[in-house]
Amino acid sequence: MDAFTILDGLVAPLDRNNVDTDAIIPKQFLKSIKRSGFGPNAFDEWRYMDVGEPGMDNSKRPLNPKFVLNQDRYQGASVLLTRANFGCGSSREHAPWALLDYGFRVIVAESFADIFFNNCYKNGILPIVLPKAEVDALFGLVEHTPGFRLKVDLPAQLVTRPDGHGMPFDVDPFRKECLINGWDDIGLTLRHADKIREYESRRRAEHPYYYS
Amino acid sequence: MQAQTLYEKLWSSHVVHEESDGTALIYIDRHLIHEVTSPQAFEGLKLAGRKPWRVGSIVATADHNTPTDHWDQGITDPVSRQQVETLDANIRAVGALAYFPFKDQRQGIVHVVGPENGATLPGMTVVCGDSHTSTHGAFACLAHGIGTSEVEHVLATQCLIQKKSKTMLIRVDGTLGKGVTAKDVALAIIGHIGTAGGTGYAIEFGGSAMRGLSMEGRMTVCNMAIEAGARMGFVAVDDTTIEYLRGRPFSPTGDDWDKAVAYWRTLHSDEGASFDKVFELRADQIEPQVTWGTSPEMVTGVRGRVPNPAREKDAVRREGMERALQYMGLNPDTPIAEVRIDKVFIGSCTNSRIEDLRQAAAIVRGRRKADNVKLALVVPGSGLVKRQAESEGLDKIFTAAGFEWREPGCSMCLAMNADRLEPGERCASTSNRNFEGRQGAGGRTHLVSPAMAAAAAIAGRFADVREVL
Ligand code: SF4
Numbered sequence: 001m002d003a004f005t006i007l008d009g010l011v012a013p014l015d016r017n018n019v020d021t022d023a024i025i026p027k028q029f030l031k032s033i034k035r036s037g038f039g040p041n042a043f044d045e046w047r048y049m050d051v052g053e054p055g056m057d058n059s060k061r062p063l064n065p066k067f068v069l070n071q072d073r074y075q076g077a078s079v080l081l082t083r084a085n086f087g088c089g090s091s092r093e094h095a096p097w098a099l100l101d102y103g104f105r106v107i108v109a110e111s112f113a114d115i116f117f118n119n120c121y122k123n124g125i126l127p128i129v130l131p132k133a134e135v136d137a138l139f140g141l142v143e144h145t146p147g148f149r150l151k152v153d154l155p156a157q158l159v160t161r162p163d164g165h166g167m168p169f170d171v172d173p174f175r176k177e178c179l180i181n182g183w184d185d186i187g188l189t190l191r192h193a194d195k196i197r198e199y200e201s202r203r204r205a206e207h208p209y210y211y212s
Numbered sequence: 213m214q215a216q217t218l219y220e221k222l223w224s225s226h227v228v229h230e231e232s233d234g235t236a237l238i239y240i241d242r243h244l245i246h247e248v249t250s251p252q253a254f255e256g257l258k259l260a261g262r263k264p265w266r267v268g269s270i271v272a273t274a275d276h277n278t279p280t281d282h283w284d285q286g287i288t289d290p291v292s293r294q295q296v297e298t299l300d301a302n303i304r305a306v307g308a309l310a311y312f313p314f315k316d317q318r319q320g321i322v323h324v325v326g327p328e329n330g331a332t333l334p335g336m337t338v339v340c341g342d343s344h345t346s347t348h349g350a351f352a353c354l355a356h357g358i359g360t361s362e363v364e365h366v367l368a369t370q371c372l373i374q375k376k377s378k379t380m381l382i383r384v385d386g387t388l389g390k391g392v393t394a395k396d397v398a399l400a401i402i403g404h405i406g407t408a409g410g411t412g413y414a415i416e417f418g419g420s421a422m423r424g425l426s427m428e429g430r431m432t433v434c435n436m437a438i439e440a441g442a443r444m445g446f447v448a449v450d451d452t453t454i455e456y457l458r459g460r461p462f463s464p465t466g467d468d469w470d471k472a473v474a475y476w477r478t479l480h481s482d483e484g485a486s487f488d489k490v491f492e493l494r495a496d497q498i499e500p501q502v503t504w505g506t507s508p509e510m511v512t513g514v515r516g517r518v519p520n521p522a523r524e525k526d527a528v529r530r531e532g533m534e535r536a537l538q539y540m541g542l543n544p545d546t547p548i549a550e551v552r553i554d555k556v557f558i559g560s561c562t563n564s565r566i567e568d569l570r571q572a573a574a575i576v577r578g579r580r581k582a583d584n585v586k587l588a589l590v591v592p593g594s595g596l597v598k599r600q601a602e603s604e605g606l607d608k609i610f611t612a613a614g615f616e617w618r619e620p621g622c623s624m625c626l627a628m629n630a631d632r633l634e635p636g637e638r639c640a641s642t643s644n645r646n647f648e649g650r651q652g653a654g655g656r657t658h659l660v661s662p663a664m665a666a667a668a669a670i671a672g673r674f675a676d677v678r679e680v681l
Contacts, residue, residue: 015528015531016528016531016532016535017528017529017532018407018408018507018532020507020645020647022626022645022647022648022649022650023647023648023649026649026653027626027627027628027650028628030248030276030628031248031277031291031292031294031295031628032291033251033252033255033294033295033298034252035252035360045648045649045653051635051653051654054291055291083528084408084528085407085408085411085441088407088408088441089343089645089647090342090343090626090645091249091341091342091343091357091358091359092248092249092359093249093252093341093359093360093361094360096359111408111411112411113408113411113441114411114412114441114442114443115343115356115357115358115359115443118359118362119359119361122359122361122362123361172233172235172375173233174231174233174235174373185361185365185373186260186262186364186365186368186369188373189237189365189368189369189371189373190368190369192228192229192237192371193369195228195229195237196228196237196239196265196369196370196371199228199239200239200266200370203239207335207472207475208468208471209333209464209468209469209471209472210241210333210335210336211268212462212464212468
């Protein structure tokens with residue numbers, strides 16, 4: 001996983017509540033057995049005029065001019081700005097894989113669905129919750145300011161607008177440390193292997209019926 | 213001792229290690245695996261040169277990609293076939309307590325297969341790379357969906373890194389009306405608290421109406437906890453739980469059974485335990501539900517109307533409603549009972565168990581599907597459910613009415629196989645998600661109970677099942 005510290009990135013707006021993981025990456029692309037290559041199919045049904053299937057040459061497909069991420073001004077964005085309950089629905093980790101592959105490292109929203117929120121951290125994406133009033137203001141600024149960027153400082157837990165307005169955000173200390181260092185959870189957990197074994201033998205003795 | 217909630221009991225009995233900030237290592241008893249969210253996890257494990265910690269915790273099945281007809285031809289879609297074969301190979305290499313591959317007698321939807329085989333037991337932690345793992349909470353388990361990185365984490369360490377959730381009690385008291393089912397309870401709850409209402413919470417479902425539900429009904433409600441934003445929902449152990457488990461293939465036997473039951477009887481919230489939030493609903497006020505939009509919270513009673521966005525004050529919500537009505541091809545203020553349908557789907561991990569099929573068959577018996585209904589699909593949740601239904605003659609009732617009786621799997625719940633809606637088609641579906649494109653690009657999904665889906669198939673439009681009964 002790539003470490004995350006400070007990012008200064010172009011912001012793209014997706015002004016909807018309840019954007020679900022089916023919308024972020026439709027199920028037909030879940031048939032892949034790889035972790036990469038989902039970016040061209042992120043938001044597939046909104047992004048293209050035709051129906052996408054695995055194996056298509058996405059560069060030849062007709063783009064939907066009405067879909068906000070297709071606008072020239074948002075190409076190369078690394079910060080996604082959206083609304084409430086982002087990432088709801090299916091637990092598919094293909095959703096953060098697709099967003100990451102598309103180029104997003106930060107998602108700013110009013111709120112996130114739990115499983116998606118968790119999946120972001122496992123893939124080096126920083127999900128940031130800001131108050132509705134700040135999000136409202138950001139949507140206005142993005143719309144009216146071509147090339148609008150945000151500076152995201154994870155160690156300082158601060159998002160800063162170009163006009164200097166700073167917005168602090170919460171992040172779980174453990175997740176923060178993992179993200180800043182790009183640590184692999186499994187390696188961390190296996191440091192406790194003895195404790196896991198100890199727990200397991202205790203449980204086996206107390207509740208043998210869970211082990212048959 | 214201080215009164216504890218069921219969640220606290222389940223949580224504290226699984227803590228392996230806890231950091232000072234509350235981040236804990238939680239031990240996992242049961243790891244359910246299906247073909248879609250596991251290949252990258254097995255690959256990651258292999259690349260890192262790691263071995264699975266306890267293969268005896270693994271129960272696996274192929275369900276999302278498998279076809280529901282022409283099993284003699286195998287899986288014709290090469291990409292689907294590759295994914296299913298990858299699971300076959302991974303389980304062959306690694307091992308498992310049980311594997312129900314494509315065409316196996318006990319194959320089926322992972323959340324149907326686990327409980328019916330007794331692989332889901334009270335007091336367990338149960339995870340699966342699938343958000344509807346909340347289903348298993350019906351057995352007083354801590355059961356929730358995980359992402360693929362966590363699938364790999366559980367394979368490698370038998371643990372998950374977690375923080376304690378807040379707790380919510382949803383009490384449904386009273387008696388459900390005739391024709392009102394667990395699905396209607398679930399949709400009514402989501403209609404009230406919203407799709408983010410349970411975010412950050414572990415939900416315990418209680419109250420006399422919940423206790424009155426069968427295990428199938430409780431699974432339906434817990435299944436939909438995720439649609440209310442909660443990763444997990446659960447119900448305390450009672451006689452219904454214990455009777456259901458008696459004699460299942462992986463249920464304990466002999467002395468172990470008695471020992472287990474004695475422990476399971478403690479799995480309830482103590483008198484006076486306090487929750488972070490409580491929500492109450494009267495069972496007798498719940499009507500048969502129908503969703504009208506593209507989120508499960510966009511729901512109303514069957515006697516209601518499609519809402520009018522003009523009356524919504526919040527601008528973002530109003531736009532969301534307008535977009536949903538446009539996608540769904542519905543006009544504001546249309547009575548739900550005037551909405552005509554093209555297809556019916558009875559199935560999914562929400563509503564494909566024997567009781568669901570019985571409820572639908574009771575409506576269908578002696579009637580025929582309406583001519584405007586192009587396809588009425590019944591997809592049992594598993595091979596065991598299918599054979600049980602056939603032994604009761606339910607398949608004959610459905611086929612005589614013009615329904616199709618299929619092989620088990622996820623099918624048109626998410627349309628990863630050949631079963632899907634065409635653009636613009638409208639479906640009465642017993643599944644759990646009415647998101648845009650969920651049942652096929654451009655397809656329009658209305659979530660309902662099995663009885664309501666059956667009634668819609670007969671009428672060709674939504675109909676109040678209470679008038680048909
Ligand atoms: S039936 Fe539908 S919701 Fe359930 S596991 Fe299968 S795809 Fe997921």
